Amino acid sequence: MIVDNPYVALPPKAKVYNEMESLIYHFKLIMHGIQPPVGETYVQVEGGNGELGFYVVSDGTKNPYRVRCRPPCFTIFQAYGQMITGQTIPDAIAALGSLNIIAGELDH
């Protein structure tokens, strides 16, 4: 998947080898990166277990000033404590399985 915007997407290789402008864009994009405007944004997509969102703060340079990931499982997992209180240990395992958590998303 690639967008039709030369400021963001790398030019196709056939153009890089044959056109000066494309080669310049290629070098600029690799060396200096995408130049976003100063500001902040939150973008969410539908993930496997819920809303997966990214909050990005930009100071206008190649690297973001701050990035925060909002993983779906992290939010769902907060109910786990209430779900298993007073239950047996086998219930805890089954409840954890039914939540379908992804451990990497809980690492916050």
Add this chain to the structure above:
Amino acid sequence: MPIERVRPGVVKVVPRKLTFAERLYLPKVIAGMFVTLRHLLHNLLNYKKLPIISYPEVKRVYSERFRGRHILTAREDGTTRCVACYMCSTACPAECITIEAGEDERTREKFPVRYDIDLLRCVFCGYCVDACPEDAIYMTRDYEMAIDTRARAVVGLRDLVVPPNFPVEPMGWRPYYEPLQKKGTAGGTGLGQPLREAPYDDDAPPNPDLYRGE
């Protein structure tokens, strides 16, 4: 509700009342084992439908665009195409590529004296392939990179450079060549890859009957 708030910070938890079978413990253990046993029997009876392969003998064919171990392609005279421009090491998010540039005394051309990729750091994103302006670095479909010491994970020029006219066409991740994919092709990247009739055999989900090692 099993949770009862007594005062802020203190809750009273009433455990769930267990049934007689649960208190005996053994019937539920057997019931749990029965589930395991049912899966075992089901798989034994339908073992031909199991999605397994006899791995070292039979290898799964991955996608045309699989990102595996890197190679450095060579020119026809055998020297590497890499000109040590540091584009790949700049694009690398894992910072696993170390390049030391040198100058060819005869042709006054820049070339890499040292080109190390730490395969343990590498995340196999393929950005180095996209960044390379010389078609020098490619990724193969080779995924067998087992090592016995950490030092061996660092591969240098000796391991990366392939002989000239090395058949790179059917190999893994290639640079993005054309803005639009041709209609009727699955995942081809234009000039870099031979255009074939869709769907690619490799892109289809693995057929267990096809890859069973017998």
